[in-house]
Amino acid sequence: MNTNTTLDKFGFTLVYHKNHHFGFNIHEKGDFYLSKLSLSRLVEASIMSIQPTKEKVDFVMINRYTYNLLKVLAKIEELLESKNELWIAIDGYAGAGKTTLANQLGLILNAQVFHTDDFFKKPVMDTNKPLSQYGSNIDYEKIKETIFKPVRLKQPIQYQPFDFKTHKHSSFIEIPHQPIHIFEGAFVLHPYMRKSYDLKVFYHKPLFKQYKDIFKRNGFKRLWKFITKWIPNERRYVKDLGIMHQCDLIIQS
Numbered sequence: 001m002n003t004n005t006t007l008d009k010f011g012f013t014l015v016y017h018k019n020h021h022f023g024f025n026i027h028e029k030g031d032f033y034l035s036k037l038s039l040s041r042l043v044e045a046s047i048m049s050i051q052p053t054k055e056k057v058d059f060v061m062i063n064r065y066t067y068n069l070l071k072v073l074a075k076i077e078e079l080l081e082s083k084n085e086l087w088i089a090i091d092g093y094a095g096a097g098k099t100t101l102a103n104q105l106g107l108i109l110n111a112q113v114f115h116t117d118d119f120f121k122k123p124v125m126d127t128n129k130p131l132s133q134y135g136s137n138i139d140y141e142k143i144k145e146t147i148f149k150p151v152r153l154k155q156p157i158q159y160q161p162f163d164f165k166t167h168k169h170s171s172f173i174e175i176p177h178q179p180i181h182i183f184e185g186a187f188v189l190h191p192y193m194r195k196s197y198d199l200k201v202f203y204h205k206p207l208f209k210q211y212k213d214i215f216k217r218n219g220f221k222r223l224w225k226f227i228t229k230w231i232p233n234e235r236r237y238v239k240d241l242g243i244m245h246q247c248d249l250i251i252q253s
Contacts, residue, residue: 009033009077012060012070020064026050032074041108042070065097068251069104072201075249076109076180079198087194090184091243092203094230095213096253101203102184112151112178116185118161119143134237135187148194151181186234189243202244205253207231 011030016023042048048062079086090098106113116138123136146159154177160169215223244250
């Protein structure tokens with residue numbers, strides 16, 4: 001990167017795309033923009049590297065995941081030009097990369113990051129409430145009390161995340177208040193959740209690739225649970241409630 005530049009932001013222009021890898025020139029104008037600070041944090045975290053080319057134009061090669069990260073980060077920075085506080089939702093299909101994306105954004109932006117998986121409970125459906133069939137394993141009331149309320153009051157967050165290995169709640173964790181709040185996970189755009197997100201992102205993933213990657217990550221026993229229960233449930237939720245149509249950004253795994 002040219003350290004002598006006086007620009008506050010750098011533009012990324014796509015110049016190469018093959019086999020899920022993307023090449024960008026970095027200069028004053030581009031398809032999307034990132035600040036010096038975010039760009040330096042991306043490099044410091046070894047998420048990407050900047051390479052000078054023979055033509056003296058800064059160039060970067062990234063994979064699809066980092067490409068998605070840059071697109072979301074650029075949109076967040078655009079919103080921060082007019083807002084001091086942001087709520088960001090990242091919904092999507094299992095195994096798409098929601099948690100990784102949220103955690104990387106949290107690192108770069110020094111943001112609070114919350115996960116719907118931390119609020120897992122025994123599924124309960126109320127026949128008098130049709131919406132309860134979607135994400136019936138998420139404790140929405142607990143989320144309202146332990147996340148949304150303290151954030152509104154600008155207080156630290158304290159709660160016990162659910163541990164899927166032990167099927168018990170872990171020890172209390174505390175998350176200091178920050179002006180950027182990221183909530184990720186399946187059902188995060190459920191009507192029972194917060195409705196006024198500043199940015200809604202959906203992470204899409206083809207069904208067969210879901211099966212393949214979940215098998216690699218969790219093994220066949222867990223995959224079968226996903227195939228017979230979790231994946232049909234989440235896809236029905238996305239279709240029935242028109243989740244993707246609500247989103248500002250749809251990114252592909």
